[in-house]
Amino acid sequence: MSFIATPQFMHFPEALPLQGGASIQDYTLAYETYGTLNAERSNAVLVCHALNASHHVAGVYEGQPKSEGWWDNMIGPGKPVDTNRFFVIGVNNLGSCFGSTGPMHTHPGTGSVYGADFPVVTVEDWVDAQARLLDRLGITQLAAVMGGSLGGMQALSWTIQYPERMRHAVVVASAPNLTAENIAFNEVARRAIVTDPDFHGGHFYAHGVVPKRGLRIARMIGHITYLSDDVMNEKFGRQLRDGLEPKYSTQDIEFQIESYLRHQGDKFSDYFDANTYLLITRALDYFDPALRHGGSLTRALAAVRARYLLVSFSTDWRFAPARSREIVKALLDNHRDVAYAEIDAPHGHDAFLLEDARYMAVVRSYFDNIAKELV
Amino acid sequence: MSFIATPQFMHFPEALPLQGGASIQDYTLAYETYGTLNAERSNAVLVCHALNASHHVAGVYEGQPKSEGWWDNMIGPGKPVDTNRFFVIGVNNLGSCFGSTGPMHTHPGTGSVYGADFPVVTVEDWVDAQARLLDRLGITQLAAVMGGSLGGMQALSWTIQYPERMRHAVVVASAPNLTAENIAFNEVARRAIVTDPDFHGGHFYAHGVVPKRGLRIARMIGHITYLSDDVMNEKFGRQLRDGLEPKYSTQDIEFQIESYLRHQGDKFSDYFDANTYLLITRALDYFDPALRHGGSLTRALAAVRARYLLVSFSTDWRFAPARSREIVKALLDNHRDVAYAEIDAPHGHDAFLLEDARYMAVVRSYFDNIAKELV
DSSP states (O other): OOOBOOOEEEEEOSOEEOTTSOEEOSEEEEEEEESOOOTTSOOEEEEEOOTTOOSOOSSBBTTBTTOOOTTTTTEETTSSEETTTOEEEEEOOTTOSSSSSOTTSBOTTTSSBOGGGSOOOOHHHHHHHHHHHHHHHTOSSEEEEEEETHHHHHHHHHHHHOTTSEEEEEEESOOSSOOHHHHHHHHHHHHHHHTSGGGGGGTGGGGTOOOHHHHHHHHHHHHHHHSOHHHHHHHTTTOBSSSSSOOOOSSSOOBHHHHHHHHHHHHHHHHOOHHHHHHHHHHHHHOOTTGGGTTOHHHHTTTOOOEEEEEEETTOSSSOHHHHHHHHHHHHHTTOOEEEEEEOOSSGGGGGGSOOHHHHHHHHHHHHHHHHHHO | OOOBOOOEEEEEOSOEEOTTSOEEOSEEEEEEEESOOOTTSOOEEEEEOOTTOOSOOSSBBTTBTTOOOTTTTTEETTSSEETTTOEEEEEOOTTOSSSSSOTTSBOTTTSSBOGGGSOOOOHHHHHHHHHHHHHHHTOSSEEEEEEETHHHHHHHHHHHHOTTSEEEEEEESOOSSOOHHHHHHHHHHHHHHHTSTTSGGGTGGGGTOOOHHHHHHHHHHHHHHHSOHHHHHHHTTTOBSSSSSOOOOSSSOOBHHHHHHHHHHHHHHHHOOHHHHHHHHHHHHHOOGGGGGTTOHHHHTTTOOOEEEEEEETTOSSSOHHHHHHHHHHHHHTTOOEEEEEEOOTTGGGGGGSOOHHHHHHHHHHHHHHHHHHO
8 A cells, every 4th residue: 555645836936047048937737745854864765757757756645555656666665665764755846737837828918828938948057957956845865866868968967966955866877878770769759749630839738639649659659668679579579469370450459569558648648738748858869068178977966976876777778778787887987986787677778667676686785774874 | 982883673464372371463663683594503592681771782773873772781792792603683572663563563353452452461472472483493492591670580590491492591681580679679660650640541642642741750769779879869969950059949850860860851751661661660570580480580490491591780779689599599409500699880870771891791601602612
């Protein structure tokens, strides 16, 4: 039985300058907290989310027993990140569609829905917004910042942007930037959305429609890249949906994998905002801390102070172990304290969200050691 | 300077029964031949094409110096498959959009354009149609049948369906069937096409439109799977299209890889037929000779008589070397004569179309030996 989580909202009237040159003001961040902040305010752990997640990291909502947070297997009482010891904060990023200010909200300056006019936000902007939230919560220094995938990029960026504000960073299934192939998959998904006639240049809200065709395609592409070839073959293989003989049709579902992908696409298109999809994939594309240091990740990480745990998964071909090792190497170049675990797991990129005994044990052990520093 | 190729057309009034239960009659196959059939009719090589290719395998068309065939580096006078010694036949598959009867042609029975009513064709059906073409050309036995990717599947299927009709089979960058991931990519591409409002259930010809949005997305996905991560990073990396700083836009082109993919998608949507795309990807999905043998490829290949050359490429993640090795193993289980070359090439699946000294040398040497048998 999971504990009850309650979303909270914090309004920020002052303008937040953004990396792209614009700024955003009068915005709200949705967040949740679990556990209790200790008297020294030293046991806070910030959890950053990836593409399709939110501030609802752990626990369930009152009366909704199936509403577990997206990292509920990792965070909670007695779990690897133990909320009996840590005060855990989940925050929904700016531009998302789960509670924080995003493209479907009204621009306070114009009175119109933002839509495609929502400013482009970057990983660095999200970190700045999260830092202001921590200021308001009275937290000067985090025990740890953690995240997986795009959330790991935020954790890494935290250590660069605010080197004094955390003691540890846990970066799971992440990368120091996207490869050309990663960007390519994002771009195809974006084109599917943008060229959907129901997108209306991003102002579809005013037309009372949603570019569901594009969102479905985007999600289907995403799912392929989240899974490993191995796990797809094991779960679906070449299994037909109906019977043992194909129906010989170009448009009907024949294979189980098709049924799975269409279902995932349909579900996603019912709740995810198309402009948010564009914004978040662009934040992924743009993240590249080495860029301002002549392409040197080592130089980008020269001023960090945190200690690190990096975790990658053997079958993750989206953010392959080699990408985590790049970060490890750059940290070692800077004589930083870094632990690295490469988990042999079959589930591809998705592994970072799944129950895996060795993975959970590594994170548990790392946080047990952080807890010892608290006393 | 390449030689001049001339497309030819052969009409087949009699019905061809198809694997899916339907049949097709009054159809035409477009084909080309290069070199001269010897008096013994023993030097014919049939070349089978993959998704986006045709009967125009080698040479150029009169007055069109840039119109090289898709395997012009492999086939021609003095080339690995030497048309001074071999009589090479390229044939466009049924359902394609390059000259043979396909969905954009008129159904002779109804007087309407086939569109989505064009029957589903399989690799086995293509092989049957090619066999009838050879009958009409008076060729009882091929010196070799060869193809890459989906073309390799046809070459493999030839040796199962007509074990006496060829002495050699050259199967390049192919697989004994698609993996779940392969099917998944095909399905996303098909969904992009089918859900394009301009598709009109496959009868878009009558509406004077083309589902270009869907075709563009399909082609972009395809291109990602044809290239290796390595070659994408080398060719495009994270290079921006304009200048050194991003423009911070969700819809404009920022990265060179985006520009490349959009260009490929645009080009493709100008000439490729949407129904053909569905048909050809389905032929890929359905191909699975082991299925009728309880999943045993060894049993599926029990009656083959050909000698084989198999070639795979180290960075091909679409049809990985392991898939070629499955075929090699099944052939060895049957005590067949098989040569296998795994070429260390950086170009991913595309490598089978590209100039690579070791690859060309392997094919040349194999065909030199075939030529020795001719005398």
